[in-house]
Amino acid sequence: MSDCTHDCKTCGQTCSDRKEESLLAPLNELSSVKKVIAVVSGKGGVGKSTVTSLLAVSAQRKGFHSAILDADITGPSVPKAFGIHEKATGNEQFIYPVKSKSGIDIMSLNLLLESDTTPVVWRGPILAGTVKQFWSDVVWDDVDYMFVDMPPGTGDVPLTVFQSIPVDGIIIVTTPQQLVSMIVEKAVNMANMMNIPILGIVENMSYFKCPDCGSKHFIYGESRVEEIASRFGIKAVAKIPIDTKLTSACDNGMIELADDSVIKNISDTILI
8 A cells, every 4th residue: 555654553454564462461571481481271279289389390400400380379379289388579660589498489369369268359440450560570580490389260360361461371280070171172262263283181080099909089080081082183181190109299289299290291202
């Protein structure tokens, strides 16, 4: 067009030269994050935070510098899994994450609240804005893998993460119940809408292994994760059993001592 000003913000025309404005929030000048992986689920209570924590621990054990951005603002539980009681610090420009015992950088709202039990009674836009601040205002120093612990569902905060943070892929966490297929499909469809690849699927509470006879008992029904993964073309699959040792590690802030072999199929695929 001869009268084109090349200012796409003020133009409503569609043409081959049009440049779409990116919605990605910028990192600050002190930060560097190479890969971002979001851990998602269609419903709460499936163990998303546990899987996120295990992935970060696995990456750190493999020699990468890992970090966790806790985007589950109203239900932040990551600091408890790592036994972190101190608060995040900052200045007028930046917020500094808290380091775990093994050096994992962690940012969670509970690291800013006076008490871990203080309720977060905020509306969607404020929650979403807080997540963007955790990405842009926190100093993420030379992070190889950042794992984002997402809130359940497909609402404001997940949408903000997918639009504002350069997510390289997602891990879906599920459980064996029949209704899970529908819930996983919602997560898959949202990832497809956002053009984000699905890197793997984790079935938590998949089975219970009897300590006496070694037989597996499917407390919540027979595992269907392979069927679901095949249906959606997801290649990497992991099953986490009901394990009191893992539960105890999370409850007592000792996730960094937990056995990460339960997610080996996932971590070997993504940590390259």
